[in-house]
Amino acid sequence: MFTSRLALELSNKVYSHTTLNKTVVDVHYAGKKFRFFVLDKINTSQKLTGGLEALALSFENNLVFVIRGADVGIGRNVFKMISAEEKFIPSGSGPNVFKSSFQDWLWNGLLGSLGIVRLTQYDDMKIFFKKNVKQFSNHHIFIVGHSLGGEIAQRLSLDFHADTITFGAISPWWSLSHIERKKFLNNGIKDDKINNFYSTKDPFHYFPSRKLGNQNSIVLKDYTSNSTLMAMFVERIYWAHGLNFYEFNKYGEIIIMQDASKYENFFNYLNKKSIHTFWIDLFIVLSGVLPTIVMWLTVQLGIEKIFPNYALSNISISLLVGMSLLGLMSTIIYMLPTFIVHSRWKYLIWALNLTLSWTGIGWFILLIIAFILNNSYTSKNIATQNKF
Missing domain, CATH: 3.40.50 (Rossmann fold)
Incomplete structure (x- = not known):
């Protein structure tokens, strides 16, 4: 045996x-x-x-x-x-x-x-x-x-x-x-x-x-x-x-x-959760809303400084809807490095995403790291599944 x-x-x-x-x-x-x-x-x-x-x-x-x-x-x-x-x-x-x-x-x-x-x-x-x-x-x-x-x-x-x-x-x-x-x-x-x-x-x-x-x-x-x-x-x-x-x-x-060990069980839990991405991705979007709001408020204050007569209340409803959609897209783009990763590294990338991505270069570096972690062969290189 x-x-x-x-x-x-x-x-x-x-x-x-x-x-x-x-x-x-x-x-x-x-x-x-x-x-x-x-x-x-x-x-x-x-x-x-x-x-x-x-x-x-x-x-x-x-x-x-x-x-x-x-x-x-x-x-x-x-x-x-x-x-x-x-x-x-x-x-x-x-x-x-x-x-x-x-x-x-x-x-x-x-x-x-x-x-x-x-x-x-x-x-x-x-x-x-x-x-x-x-x-x-x-x-x-x-x-x-x-x-x-x-x-x-x-x-x-x-x-x-x-x-x-x-x-x-x-x-x-x-x-x-x-x-x-x-x-x-x-x-x-x-x-x-x-x-x-x-x-x-x-x-x-x-x-x-x-x-x-x-x-x-x-x-x-x-x-x-x-x-x-x-x-x-x-x-x-x-x-x-x-x-x-x-x-x-x-x-x-x-x-x-x-x-x-509790440590091992915790990591196994994180790995399983990172594969089922709907609720995780929803949380990621929500966590990225605050940095996005801060960014838009900063833009708003900048515009008001440059154009004193500018007021947000003068903007049409359709433009406000468009700006809201643009804000949502900005959040998704901002948190893109985290979306890409599907292992327990997702949680580390998420923390770095929130703290570093606002710098621009930090977002770009994290995006490269995320693609490296998830890189795989192109379809032409996929091996067929042979069984005997």
Whole structure:
């Protein structure tokens, strides 16, 4: 039987380039050995925007795809430079640390996750996945991965509706097109086969995106370190985001927290509310009315200074109606950056919108940020939904 603990151990092992070049991968826990046979592998590190490394494994009657997360790249050198404790220094790092950092952290991990560029590692993984599923069609499929690998695994699950186990995964929500997101909200795309394990102490878990599938909050071993303050800062990120400090029960399985924290529940609430936009958008319009009134009063006072004989009472009813409509349009335009965003970042953008947009340049900057957050592929780049 394929378990979440086996998925955890495999997700950890594929960070080792030695494991990625093996023909057999053994996992040991609870006094047992589980043997996985390597059926196929992929490595696109030769492509500038590539960097994908993954294995297709056979276990009993299961076909298991294991996707490596982001290579730590130059970060490993940073850990050593600030004298972090050895147990907190991540494994990995390919022969070209700068190239792997660009591929995993900048291009795919950040820009690809936000939908600013194509998530090219997913494109490569999709071809690899379809090839092996077709070849081993009688196997039950599992997809596993950690962090960036978990994001790609979840994206595959949305497209192919396969059982997926991920750890500390960045959500692929913004890498989907607008049409795909609408299809998801209308239950045309399902995330019911995704199980993600995460720590509430993991800063990557609060990456601004809609969380997909079943979210399982895990228990971590206590953090202890004698390092400097700077080293402890990066150590704690690895401690919370990595895979080496999970707590297990007496059967060797992952311990799950029964209840999410109030902080986590609050963020989940905000995420859900930001998707149902009617009442939220109504509130946004109303909140933008006051700045708009202040703006119109300022204009009115300015006109009176320039034209002493001018009086608002002399204006015709039709012109007043037109000015009211213009005021409403001004409010909508003023709050446009907030309307665009559909994640819990909406609330931060809303606060900045009220305080900065009156400057003009602040509104323009917020508008650009909002478009970046909601950017997606054009319709010609939308991948078709293939299922087996």
